[in-house]
Amino acid sequence: MCYYKDSHKRGVQNTCNERMAEELKRLTGGTLLSRNKDFIVFYRGNDFLPSVVTGALKERRELRDLQQDEEEQARQMTSDYIESKSKASNGQLVAGTLAETLAATTRWRNQLTIEDVDKMTRDSTLAKRASLVRHLEKKLALAKGKLKKAEKALAKVQQNLEPADLPDDLEILTDEDRFLFRKIGLSMKPFLLLGRREVYSGTIENMHLHWKHRELVKIIVRGKSFQQVKHIAISLEAESGGLLVSVDKTTKGRQALARSIELQRREGLKHHLSDLQERIELLKSELEEMENGRMDEGEEAYLEVYDSGNEDNCDEHEIVGSVL
Secondary structure, three states: OOEEEEEOOOOOOOOOHHHHHHHHHHHHOOEEEEEOOOEEEEEOOOOOOOHHHHHHHHHHHHHHHHHHHHHHHHHHHHHHHHHHHHHHOOOOOOOOOHHHHHHHHHHHOOOOOHHHHHHHHHHHHHHHHHHHHHHHHHHHHHHHHHHHHHHHHHHHHHOOOOOOOOOOOOOOOOHHHHHHHHHHHHHOOOOEEOOOOOOOHHHHHHHHHHHOOOOEEEEEEEOOOHHHHHHHHHHHHHHHOOEEEEEEEOOOOOEOOOOOHHHHHHHHHHHHHHHHHHHHHHHHHHHHHHHOOOOOOOOOOOOOOOOOOOOOEOOEEEEEEEOO
């Protein structure tokens, strides 16, 4: 069925709703269902298709029904043939049953003894351990290559960070002045936090900015050892041109940040290398013992490597420096 809904604009001059409905009915050949001041609805029916299209649709529908009948007949013939073949086979099927499995095992396979099973288990364990040793050796070679690259990168970074020499005309601080400056510096609230880049141009610039407003500058350094912090303090003194007043430990015990990315990477690789070497040596010794028959039969050793994961606790230090 086909419905047609026509809308017309209200308020248009020289238009008549009734006349428009009659004209559309005459032109389309439909049936007028309803009409109001806004819409006109017509019903056309199913006879709006041309005769050529109607004939083509009818032909395709007949062809479809014929193909469906042929497929159904072929399906029915196949089903009848399968049923007749299944009725003809009266013998009992044994394929895939326990009887067939037992018969095949008795004829073609000999049962393994306990000694054979133990030998196979021992050989499998030896093969697994040998494979693990080869895998660890590959990891060791790869880690050594990474360590060489890290050392080259560290050397390349450090060659541009040569420390400056100490000035010759340093002002001498007396013990009284040093004690007074140290007391003032420890009581200061403003401070600079030395990051993982340690001593570079940005740190020196921040120190000079502090010196514009106050005579002392306090720097917080997180280091793993006191010698490392002292070395940083001497470097800051040489680079900034100030005077080192004191290096003191703070009361806050926090974990130290990494001194730099390259140093941390190198230390981690060294630890990884030593760990791999220990594991390889232990596995090789166990392989030799297993091959010589020194280990108990049926016993399988497992290597467990524990990483403590405990980072070394380090103290925070305060460096108090004075400007000349």
